[in-house]
Amino acid sequence: MEAVIQRLSGYEPPYDSPLEEQLALFLPKHIEDEAKFFKQYQVETPRGTFKLDFLVDSPKGKFGFECDGKDFHEYRRDLFRDALILGSSDIVSVHRITGKDIHNRIEDAVFAISKVEPDAFSERGRKNLWTLSISRSDLDVIESTDDGVFASDDTRRTNMIIGRLSKRSKDKFWEKLFKFAMANHYLTTEELLEKAFREHVA
Numbered sequence: 001m002e003a004v005i006q007r008l009s010g011y012e013p014p015y016d017s018p019l020e021e022q023l024a025l026f027l028p029k030h031i032e033d034e035a036k037f038f039k040q041y042q043v044e045t046p047r048g049t050f051k052l053d054f055l056v057d058s059p060k061g062k063f064g065f066e067c068d069g070k071d072f073h074e075y076r077r078d079l080f081r082d083a084l085i086l087g088s089s090d091i092v093s094v095h096r097i098t099g100k101d102i103h104n105r106i107e108d109a110v111f112a113i114s115k116v117e118p119d120a121f122s123e124r125g126r127k128n129l130w131t132l133s134i135s136r137s138d139l140d141v142i143e144s145t146d147d148g149v150f151a152s153d154d155t156r157r158t159n160m161i162i163g164r165l166s167k168r169s170k171d172k173f174w175e176k177l178f179k180f181a182m183a184n185h186y187l188t189t190e191e192l193l194e195k196a197f198r199e200h201v202a
Contacts, residue, residue, distance in 0.1 A: 030125030060119035064094035087178030096163030107132035
């Protein structure tokens with residue numbers, strides 16, 4: 001019984017935003033039965049404590065998910081935040097879905113993530129996501145980049161970019177950001193972002 005309560009802890013309202021509620025109701029349907037789903041998961045890092053909107057803790061790893069409302073997030077700041085989370089924990093990856101995509105095409109967004117991060121989902125969940133997505137669109141190109149997932153739907157001539165940092169990426173971009181943040185630990189966040197911009201780090 002305790003395992004069931006723990007697994008369902010991410011479902012319980014209140015949520016910080018309607019976007020979080022929408023993702024919380026959709027995402028857990030597609031993860032492993034043994035996985036636990038947490039909301040507002042805290043991670044201690046050398047530059048402070050950060051909260052992930054959601055964490056999927058499955059037998060195959062821990063995966064973070066963030067809802068990006070355009071008014072509340074900045075690209076470079078988020079990159080460093082996510083790199084610090086990865087460098088300070090056993091979390092495998094952090095995925096950022098825009099509010100627009102959560103609201104308008106959550107099936108496509110989560111399906112695209114499942115293609116590059118299959119371990120975060122159950123086999124049945126991946127099949128269901130494919131069925132849900134293919135019934136609405138035709139995401140024919142899905143690929144992982146240094147800092148995101150790119151998906152293209154030629155039928156509707158639309159593209160989708162999902163922010164992503166992962167320890168499983170070949171480029172280890174997250175590690176570069178983490179080391180840069182640690183080497184410049186004496187700088188404020190704003191100074192760090194400024195220096196990263198000047199030096200073309202992020």
